[in-house]
Amino acid sequence: MSAFIPPFCPWKGCGEHRLPSSARPYQACVPWGSYPTKAFGLVPRFRCTSCGRTFSVQSFSLDYYAKRVVDYQDVSRRLSSCESLRAIGRNLGLSSSGSGRGGRS
Ligand SMILES: [Zn+2]
Structure with a gap:
C-alpha cells in the first residue's frame, strides 16, 4: 500500500x-x-x-465500508452463480448492512 x-x-x-x-x-x-x-x-x-x-x-x-479486506472476485463469482446476498454474507462473514457482524440488515 x-x-x-x-x-x-x-x-x-x-x-x-x-x-x-x-x-x-x-x-x-x-x-x-x-x-x-x-x-x-x-x-x-x-x-x-x-x-x-x-x-x-x-x-x-471499497474495503473501508466492509471493515475488512474482501476478495471481490470471489463475491462476483458467487453472484454469477446465483448465490444470494445473504448466503454470500454468511459464507464470507460479511454483512450487507455494513456493520461487519453479519447480523440483521
Ligand atoms: Zn484537494
Whole structure:
C-alpha cells in the first residue's frame, strides 16, 4: 500500500477533484503520515496542496465500508452463480448492512 499514488483529490470542492487524466496527472499531494488500524494495518495519509485537506488510502478503498479486506472476485463469482446476498454474507462473514457482524440488515 505504500506505493499507492492518489488518482485525484477526494474532496468535492477542490479543483483537483476530477477524473484521473494521463495528460494532467494529479500531483498536488504530499505524504502526510499514517495511522494504524486493526483491520488494515498501517494506513498512509496524504495532504492535498491545492485545498489543504487530508485524506488516506482508505478514501479510495471499497474495503473501508466492509471493515475488512474482501476478495471481490470471489463475491462476483458467487453472484454469477446465483448465490444470494445473504448466503454470500454468511459464507464470507460479511454483512450487507455494513456493520461487519453479519447480523440483521
Ligand atoms: Zn484537494
